[in-house]
Amino acid sequence: MNSNNNNYSDIPGTTVFDGNMARKGFHLNQFCMSLMNAANRESFKQNESAYLDRYPLTDAQKQAVLARDFTQLIALGGNIYYLVKISSCDGLSVAAAVSTMTDLSTEEYLDMMRNGGRSPEGNRYLKEQQ
Amino acid sequence: MNSNNNNYSDIPGTTVFDGNMARKGFHLNQFCMSLMNAANRESFKQNESAYLDRYPLTDAQKQAVLARDFTQLIALGGNIYYLVKISSCDGLSVAAAVSTMTDLSTEEYLDMMRNGGRSPEGNRYLKEQQ
Amino acid sequence: MAKIQAGLGTSHIPLLGRIMDIGDSDKAEWAPVFSGFDFTRQWIKEQKPDVVILVYNDHATTFDMKFIPTFAIGCAEAFQPADEGYGARPVPTVKGAPELAWHLTESLILQGFDMTIVNEMDVDHGLTVPLSMVFGEVEEWPCRVIPLAVNTVVYPAPTGERCLALGKALREAVEQFPEDLNVQVWGTGGMSHQLLGERAGLINQPWDTEFMDSLADDYQRLAGISQVEYIRESGTEGCEMVMWLIMRGALKAKVKEVHRHYHVPVSNTALGHIIFEEEVSQ
Amino acid sequence: MAKIQAGLGTSHIPLLGRIMDIGDSDKAEWAPVFSGFDFTRQWIKEQKPDVVILVYNDHATTFDMKFIPTFAIGCAEAFQPADEGYGARPVPTVKGAPELAWHLTESLILQGFDMTIVNEMDVDHGLTVPLSMVFGEVEEWPCRVIPLAVNTVVYPAPTGERCLALGKALREAVEQFPEDLNVQVWGTGGMSHQLLGERAGLINQPWDTEFMDSLADDYQRLAGISQVEYIRESGTEGCEMVMWLIMRGALKAKVKEVHRHYHVPVSNTALGHIIFEEEVSQ
Numbered sequence: 001m002n003s004n005n006n007n008y009s010d011i012p013g014t015t016v017f018d019g020n021m022a023r024k025g026f027h028l029n030q031f032c033m034s035l036m037n038a039a040n041r042e043s044f045k046q047n048e049s050a051y052l053d054r055y056p057l058t059d060a061q062k063q064a065v066l067a068r069d070f071t072q073l074i075a076l077g078g079n080i081y082y083l084v085k086i087s088s089c090d091g092l093s094v095a096a097a098v099s100t101m102t103d104l105s106t107e108e109y110l111d112m113m114r115n116g117g118r119s120p121e122g123n124r125y126l127k128e129q130q
Numbered sequence: 131m132n133s134n135n136n137n138y139s140d141i142p143g144t145t146v147f148d149g150n151m152a153r154k155g156f157h158l159n160q161f162c163m164s165l166m167n168a169a170n171r172e173s174f175k176q177n178e179s180a181y182l183d184r185y186p187l188t189d190a191q192k193q194a195v196l197a198r199d200f201t202q203l204i205a206l207g208g209n210i211y212y213l214v215k216i217s218s219c220d221g222l223s224v225a226a227a228v229s230t231m232t233d234l235s236t237e238e239y240l241d242m243m244r245n246g247g248r249s250p251e252g253n254r255y256l257k258e259q260q
Numbered sequence: 261m262a263k264i265q266a267g268l269g270t271s272h273i274p275l276l277g278r279i280m281d282i283g284d285s286d287k288a289e290w291a292p293v294f295s296g297f298d299f300t301r302q303w304i305k306e307q308k309p310d311v312v313i314l315v316y317n318d319h320a321t322t323f324d325m326k327f328i329p330t331f332a333i334g335c336a337e338a339f340q341p342a343d344e345g346y347g348a349r350p351v352p353t354v355k356g357a358p359e360l361a362w363h364l365t366e367s368l369i370l371q372g373f374d375m376t377i378v379n380e381m382d383v384d385h386g387l388t389v390p391l392s393m394v395f396g397e398v399e400e401w402p403c404r405v406i407p408l409a410v411n412t413v414v415y416p417a418p419t420g421e422r423c424l425a426l427g428k429a430l431r432e433a434v435e436q437f438p439e440d441l442n443v444q445v446w447g448t449g450g451m452s453h454q455l456l457g458e459r460a461g462l463i464n465q466p467w468d469t470e471f472m473d474s475l476a477d478d479y480q481r482l483a484g485i486s487q488v489e490y491i492r493e494s495g496t497e498g499c500e501m502v503m504w505l506i507m508r509g510a511l512k513a514k515v516k517e518v519h520r521h522y523h524v525p526v527s528n529t530a531l532g533h534i535i536f537e538e539e540v541s542q
Numbered sequence: 543m544a545k546i547q548a549g550l551g552t553s554h555i556p557l558l559g560r561i562m563d564i565g566d567s568d569k570a571e572w573a574p575v576f577s578g579f580d581f582t583r584q585w586i587k588e589q590k591p592d593v594v595i596l597v598y599n600d601h602a603t604t605f606d607m608k609f610i611p612t613f614a615i616g617c618a619e620a621f622q623p624a625d626e627g628y629g630a631r632p633v634p635t636v637k638g639a640p641e642l643a644w645h646l647t648e649s650l651i652l653q654g655f656d657m658t659i660v661n662e663m664d665v666d667h668g669l670t671v672p673l674s675m676v677f678g679e680v681e682e683w684p685c686r687v688i689p690l691a692v693n694t695v696v697y698p699a700p701t702g703e704r705c706l707a708l709g710k711a712l713r714e715a716v717e718q719f720p721e722d723l724n725v726q727v728w729g730t731g732g733m734s735h736q737l738l739g740e741r742a743g744l745i746n747q748p749w750d751t752e753f754m755d756s757l758a759d760d761y762q763r764l765a766g767i768s769q770v771e772y773i774r775e776s777g778t779e780g781c782e783m784v785m786w787l788i789m790r791g792a793l794k795a796k797v798k799e800v801h802r803h804y805h806v807p808v809s810n811t812a813l814g815h816i817i818f819e820e821e822v823s824q
């Protein structure tokens with residue numbers, strides 16, 4: 001899966017944060033940025049929906065934040081460095097947040113990493129996966 | 131007069147806003163920038179000294195702001211695009227503020243401008259003025 | 261494909277925006293200034309640009325002393341006229357051209373220009389006054405605008421050579437954009453002026469005239485003028501002229517000057533305005 | 543005169559800062575990671591750099607989506623470690639070198655690099671983790687630091703060629719600074735990692751090894767690697783390696799590799815570290 005339409009759109013399981021994604025995700029990412037502030041994190045935790053309404057997000061973006069659906073958030077223009085501000089707020093490690101986008105559980109993901117990570121073999125081109 | 135120490139320091143009556151000036155004037159210019167906000171302008175007008183104390187300015191910078199001494203403000207690191215935010219706050223035109231740095235009155239300055247401005251002749255090099 | 265066939269240079273003097281905004285631009289005393297744009301307002305109706313890449317400098321409005329980008333390109337959907345201290349100018353919202361702007365950004369960075377990408381900003385008189393001078397009083401700006409902000413406030417500004425090269429790279433990038441768009445590049449700022457010090461009020465008419473005379477054909481020489489020479493000859497703010505070189509760089513080697521206007525003074529500044537057209541190959 | 547005689551590349555993995563900050567870096571499980579910096583901590587005591595030009599990328603900390611500079615240079619007197627969401631790292635304030643930084647800025651802009659000048663910013667793990675890895679736990683950082691932030695978050699990052707050229711221009715500029723200063727350039731970031739998508743966790747050890755093998759002598763080839771190739775081969779975040787090329791560009795053509803360290807994984811990332819020295823002509 002990826003959300004790009006460019007000369008990098010043939011890379012499997014990868015969305016490049018380019019201008020198209022940046023346009024889609026501008027407000028989503030600025031919302032994430034606001035979580036760098038402790039008082040904002042508090043307000044967000046107290047009432048997530050109300051807090052999200054402060055930002056002109058699409059409904060799909062709001063739902064994806066509430067559901068912590070990182071795959072969807074990436075597709076809707078979120079950038080991972082911004083999105084981890086949500087998972088940090090939840091007390092999750094980056095690895096835990098990242099693993100949810102794969103087809104592995106967090107434990108399986110961490111195991112894969114300990115064993116040298118995901119191999120690039122077969123993972124460079126979409127056509128390799130067909 | 132100028133406050134620079136570089137290959138443009140031989141230009142009479144001219145201070146180039148370079149790194150040295152920018153370092154000197156950082157807080158002074160950020161104070162000026164704050165006057166872009168109407169509420170801040172109100173606070174400043176109500177008690178100029180108290181407002182200035184919010185910024186880590188030198189005493190000389192504070193005095194020069196209170197005195198609207200633009201020549202001194204330039205020497206202390208002020209940049210003219212920032213400084214005019216003080217004179218706008220006072221309801222002065224840019225030309226009126228600018229004229230105070232010359233040896234002309236505002237009327238004389240405006241007259242000079244109507245007559246084609248200040249000639250560069252004799253105004254290119256300090257040595258021409260000795 | 262998108263194309264560039266004309267460019268325009270003009271001062272962006274705040275007082276002129278003010279005069280238009282208070283409804284004084286028809287007054288006889290301002291005729292010598294505004295009449296020089298009569299040709300332009302007719303010309304732009306025939307040209308009908310879809311997008312203007314508007315090169316200007318921010319005057320301590322959006323950028324303060326924290327971050328000072330040398331070249332910043334506006335990729336937002338829209339840009340609001342800035343409140344520069346007495347309320348925002350009562351002019352229309354500036355609509356951006358984000359698809360083209362992002363295309364240009366990508367191309368420029370890959371061509372080796374170190375752009376600052378801007379996704380949200382207000383635009384000051386440097387951008388809105390040229391729009392007013394060229395389009396007059398309108399309900400909507402009749403084209404989309406890509407703001408290209410150049411640092412000329414903090415020394416050093418980018419060199420003339422660099423600005424000329426940026427113009428060339430912009431043309432390359434525009435010509436690779438697949439949509440049929442009529443794009444213009446406007447260089448704004450200048451001409452001679454100095455807003456500070458005992459030397460304030462400096463105006464160098466021969467210098468300004470020589471600059472406009474040389475811009476069509478002898479622009480390589482102009483690109484070699486250092487900022488120190490600009491300051492010495494045409495005042496501390498005279499170096500805004502490098503922004504006209506971005507416009508010139510975006511045009512073909514051969515251009516035709518179809519209009520020129522020069523007036524001294526407008527408040528502290530010499531007003532200059534020029535229009536170039538390329539010959540259109542059929 | 544100021545001089546550059548050594549450079550260093552290292553990953554800037556946030557977890558390693560965290561481990562040091564909670565006092566766990568001596569634990570046996572982390573020995574394979576930290577032991578690779580034993581040499582470095584001795585070496586840096588002998589080198590005693592006065593100033594480090596620390597090339598890193600900001601990770602949505604100081605720069606948000608509003609302004610995204612391609613190259614930003616920190617000219618402030620000091621930089622505070624940033625609060626990245628769980629309080630600032632308990633490490634010393636980073637002291638700047640504003641005179642040298644402004645000198646570099648002026649020189650780089652005149653050499654045609656379109657720097658964004660930064661007079662105030664907080665610095666994130668990209669900058670403070672390399673300081674911790676190299677200097678260990680200290681009361682004060684033993685040198686001054688000029689942050690040089692490179693955009694690698696939004697596509698496109700500057701090209702490898704551009705980064706190499708920036709390194710060369712930095713050297714030129716440093717060598718023109720009149721004060722006797724021992725300056726180092728550190729390139730940080732990388733190595734292979736991908737933090738998003740189904741392909742998250744990608745690590746390409748042969749690619750990383752090949753990169754480190756080539757950096758001393760075959761760096762021109764490395765400079766030709768496109769961002770798309772970095773992404774394909776070493777993950778979306780793998781393109782941070784262009785920052786090592788700035789370091790390499792700042793060194794002479796002939797360098798000696800005096801140390802290398804590679805470990806997989808640290809959390810999601812391959813850790814790489816290298817040290818180059820120039821031969822000092824007496």
Ligand SMILES: [Fe+3]
Pocket residue numbers: 272317319386449450500
């Ligand atoms: Fe201007």
Ligand SMILES: [Fe+3]
Pocket residue numbers: 554599601668731732782
């Ligand atoms: Fe990083």
